[in-house]
Amino acid sequence: MSTRYDRDVCSDSPKLEVAAIQKVMFYEGNAGAPSLQEQPCPSDQLIVRGKQDSALVSKISFGQSLLVPGYDRRSRVLDTNSDPWRKVCALEIIASDDVQMIGTGWIAGPRLIITAGHCVFDKFNNEWMKQIQVIPGRDGTAEPFGRYVSEHFCSMERWTSAGDENYDIGAIILSEDLDSRLGSFAFGAYPDLFLSSQMINISGYPICTVGEEQMHHANRISSITDHKIYYDVDTEGGQSGSPIWFYPDGATEPVVVGVHSNGAGRSLKANSGVKITPALANKISEWRTRQ
Amino acid sequence: MKAKMISGCVVDDMGNPVKGAFVVVQSSDLPAKDIAIITNDMGVFRLELPGGDCCISASTRSGMKGVKKISKYTSSNITPKICVYY
Numbered sequence: 001m002s003t004r005y006d007r008d009v010c011s012d013s014p015k016l017e018v019a020a021i022q023k024v025m026f027y028e029g030n031a032g033a034p035s036l037q038e039q040p041c042p043s044d045q046l047i048v049r050g051k052q053d054s055a056l057v058s059k060i061s062f063g064q065s066l067l068v069p070g071y072d073r074r075s076r077v078l079d080t081n082s083d084p085w086r087k088v089c090a091l092e093i094i095a096s097d098d099v100q101m102i103g104t105g106w107i108a109g110p111r112l113i114i115t116a117g118h119c120v121f122d123k124f125n126n127e128w129m130k131q132i133q134v135i136p137g138r139d140g141t142a143e144p145f146g147r148y149v150s151e152h153f154c155s156m157e158r159w160t161s162a163g164d165e166n167y168d169i170g171a172i173i174l175s176e177d178l179d180s181r182l183g184s185f186a187f188g189a190y191p192d193l194f195l196s197s198q199m200i201n202i203s204g205y206p207i208c209t210v211g212e213e214q215m216h217h218a219n220r221i222s223s224i225t226d227h228k229i230y231y232d233v234d235t236e237g238g239q240s241g242s243p244i245w246f247y248p249d250g251a252t253e254p255v256v257v258g259v260h261s262n263g264a265g266r267s268l269k270a271n272s273g274v275k276i277t278p279a280l281a282n283k284i285s286e287w288r289t290r291q
Numbered sequence: 292m293k294a295k296m297i298s299g300c301v302v303d304d305m306g307n308p309v310k311g312a313f314v315v316v317q318s319s320d321l322p323a324k325d326i327a328i329i330t331n332d333m334g335v336f337r338l339e340l341p342g343g344d345c346c347i348s349a350s351t352r353s354g355m356k357g358v359k360k361i362s363k364y365t366s367s368n369i370t371p372k373i374c375v376y377y
Contacts (some may be wrong), residue, residue, distance in 0.1 A: 063318035063345075065325055099337060100329040102313070118324050124296050126339060168324075207313040207327045210352050237315025237327040262322040265341060272322060 008094025025189040027280045027285050029108075030255065032183025041079035047254075048199040048218040049247040053248075058075035063077050065235045065271050073234045077203060077214040084254045086137035087185050088214060088243060089113055090205040093170075096127040102211035104204035105134060105172060106256065109288035111151075111171040115241030116261045116274075116281045117159035120170030124171055128153050132172055136182055138205065145182055151175040154287055156280075166227035168261045169274045170241075171287040185243060187256040189278045192224045194248070195257060201230075201234045202260055204242030211238050222270045227277065229258045230270035236263075238289050244273050294341050299371040301349045301357070308334025309375055312349045317358060320344035341369040349373040 046179070066072055077085045091113075093101040105115035113134050120129055131149040135143050151174055156167035205215040217234045229244060244258035260273040276284070301312040314336045316323035320343025328336045330349070338347065340361060349360045357375035 061321060065323075099331070102327045102329065116326070117322070118326055124339065165322075191373050194329065207315055207350060210313065235325050237313070237317075239316040258324065263316070263319075263325050265319045265321040265323065265343070267321055267343075271325075 001007040025281045029186030030183040041082040043079040046216050052220045059235040063266035065283040074215040080137035087258045088203045090138040092133040094130045095122045096130050102238045103240045108132045110177045111174040112217035117155045117168040117170040120153040121155050121160050145179045148174045185256045189276050190280045198246050200246045202242050205241035206236035206238040221263050229275045230272045235271050236280040295367040301330045301373045304376045307309045312351045314349045317346045317348040
C-alpha cells in the first residue's frame with residue numbers, strides 16, 4: 001500500500017488556519033498474464049481518462065438509469081479476454097428462497113470478487129444469498145476463464161443490519177483461486193477534490209444483453225458525498241456491483257474508486273455508487289486475505 | 292417514502308406464465324437498486340420498489356417486453372401482473 005497526502009487549506013477562521021489532511025490510500029492490483037495484453041484491443045478506445053472541467057450540462061431527470069430517454073450511450077465490449085475487461089464478472093445469483101437474480105462484480109484478489117451489498121445479502125429474507133456463480137469476462141455463451149462458485153460472503157454491518165445505502169457493498173469469497181491470468185483491479189480511496197470532475201468508466205452485465213454481454217460507458221463524476229459518488233454514466237438493472245474506475249494522473253493501470261449500486265430516480269439526475277473510503281479500502285484489503 | 296417489497300408475475304398475451312423473464316425497476320421517483328430479478332417456473336418474481344411512483348419492466352431472451360406502472364399509493368400486498376409481448 002502506498003500513501004500520499006493532499007493539503008486542503010481552509011482559512012475561514014480569523015485566528016486559525018486549519019489544514020485538513022485528506023489521505024490517498026491505494027492498494028495495488030495485478031495486471032495479469034502479459035501474454036494476454038500484448039496487443040491493444042479495439043475496446044480500449046472506449047476508455048476515458050483525465051478530468052473534464054467544463055460546466056455540467058443540466059438535464060431533466062426521467063428517473064431511469066439510462067439517463068437520456070431513447071438513447072443508450074453504452075457500448076458493447078468485444079474483447080473480454082483483455083485487461084481490464086476480463087476483470088469484470090457476470091454474476092448469477094440464487095437467493096435463499098431460490099429466486100434468481102443477475103448482477104456484476106469485479107476481481108479484487110485471487111479469491112475475492114467485490115460487488116454491491118444487495119447482491120450478496122438479501123434484505124427480502126434478511127439472509128445471505130444461497131450461491132453465486134461468477135463468470136469473469138463473459139461474452140455471450142463464451143466463458144473464456146470458466147466459472148467459479150461462491151464459498152461465503154461478507155458485507156458491511158451497516159448494510160446487513162440497517163440497509164444503509166452508503167454501505168451497499170459486498171464481497172464474494174470463492175471456493176478456489178481464480179485463473180492467475182486474470183489479475184485483479186487496484187483500488188483506492190482518494191480525496192473528493194481529486195475525484196471531482198474526474199472521467200470514470202463503468203462496465204457491467206445488464207439485462208439488455210440478458211446479463212451475458214459486457215456493456216461500458218464512461219463520463220464524468222457529477223458530485224461526491226462522504227460515502228457516495230454520483231455520475232452521468234448510463235447503467236441498467238444487472239449492473240449493480242460494477243467497478244467504477246479511473247486513471248489517476250495519467251496512470252496506465254485502472255484504479256477502482258467505487259462500486260455501482262443505484263440507478264437515478266426522478267429526484268436525482270445521476271446514477272450512483274458507493275465510494276471507496278479509507279475505511280472501506282482497508283476492509284476490502286482485509287477481505288483479500290480471507291479464504 | 293419507504294421502500295416496499297412486492298411479488299408479482301409475468302405473463303404472455305395468452306395469459307400463460309413466462310419463466311426466465313428479467314424484471315427490473317425501469318424508472319422511479321427515488322433511486323432504485325440496479326439488480327435484475329428472474330421469474331421462476333410460475334412466472335413469479337419479487338422485487339424491492341423504492342418509495343414513490345415507479346415503473347417496472349419485464350423482458351425475455353426472445354425479445355418480448357412489457358411494463359407496469361405502480362403508484363406510490365399502492366400497498367405492498369398487491370401482486371402486479373406484467374404482460375409481455377413482441
